[in-house]
Each structure stands twice: as C-alpha cells, then as structure tokens.
Amino acid sequence: MNFSASAMIFIGLFLIGGVWSFARQKMKLAAAVTGALSALALTAGVMWWQ
Numbered sequence: 001m002n003f004s005a006s007a008m009i010f011i012g013l014f015l016i017g018g019v020w021s022f023a024r025q026k027m028k029l030a031a032a033v034t035g036a037l038s039a040l041a042l043t044a045g046v047m048w049w050q
Contacts, residue, residue: 008045
C-alpha cells in the first residue's frame, strides 16, 4: 500500500464522519454530496491499493 492509497482511504473515512454530522443536523443535501465524495475517495484508495 502506498501513500496515495492510504491518504485517499483516510480522506474517505474522514468524510464519512462528515456525512454523520450533516445527517444529525438534518442537512440532507450536504450529507448526500459528502457521501458521494466519500464513496469516490474510498474507491480511489482501494483501486490504488493494488
């Protein structure tokens, strides 16, 4: 695993926390956008992992 993969996975996990925070504040659009960005970051991290 290289640094780029680790960084993208960390960013994805960090953004999941943002989704949780936005959902608790009932900000649905922000939670959806943050969730999409989190999914993209985690996907990039997993693909770079190989």
